[in-house]
Amino acid sequence: MTQYNSTNLSESLKVYFIMGSMNCRKSPEEVLSEAIAGGITMFQFREKGPDALTGDAQFELARRLQQICRLNSVPFIVNDDIDLAIALDADGIHVGQDDEPARSIRQQIGEKKIVGVSAHTLEEAQQAMADGADYLGIGPIYPTTSKDDAKEVQGTKIIEELRDHGLTIPLVGIGGITLTNATPVLTAGADGISVISAIAAADDISGTVKDFVRVVRGHILELRRLKA
Template identity: 80%
Template structure:
């Protein structure tokens, strides 16, 4: 198992913002700052897709966004890129099924870092837990345009299966989640939601995040 306190992590996963430069209508720094003002609880740097930054430009943006997170006490997670996560001494990394297993990543990134793994089936969830993942990203819950490699939409079925089978790792739902459909994800048993476009493309970023926080916390 991972080495991060699960109760602390469940709290950090409540409103988990994922964003890279291609997701933004204005500067990523502005978007992230407004999202933090609204109340996001964790941030993942995901710089992928057509037009995404690479090399030094990717590193420089990641460092700027990390500094914003650090100044507000928001955990900074890197998507997939183990070298970048190590270079930045990021708070953790999130990987998919095509990446190295969590147990190998843990060895590289360190015992006290957060390791999240995407899972699309019960078998994948069990394997990720066995490999030492700290949390699971479950989805896509709803149709999404933010990922060109997204798997088939499955609603909340896998979240419910995980509950039925007694798997207790912290869970976050991802894929097409917005103010209009976030509540069923939490009702199914997820500890939080991961959001890309519903926040990054919002006209009122802070207001949208505040609305999501209210839904997740049931207030």
């Protein structure tokens, strides 16, 4: 497995696709393959909700999606489920504030795996970092219908606050991010954007991802121009 550091992890977070079977209008394997063809930089398997798969069906889907990621050198992250992440030898796991603490997760999966933590306040971010998180998912930035348990909308101000307090840990914005509102998330200080429905429900998945990649690359080029 690739050993991730803050630099290449920041690159992996640029266009971070999150998806489970209930987000897809066609087979999850097709959706993921098309998203990879478009240029996603990381994938998170999030199988949650009323129609989510469980048990062996969930495991087998996760295994198939992981194989697609491995064949294309895309990091494969499991949402919340530490047992599933360990069973699959996933590249990492992402947990929320109501899940097992990052410190405990780290003890179970070791130092070489990626641990992401959702954070909604400066205090939560600082605690996650102290517990060994590799990156933070910040949001929801905008209103979202993809998560039934979404917290209160934050806007981009929380990302700005974290950067203003000197936090250099990789940050990825999440929640209601689309092609038309992604740039302010990056401008606020996020290393990348995480997307569920704007990609999974797109008519042209590969083309939509390519558009997201162009937005991110355009922002990076603009930053370089301003620094020159």
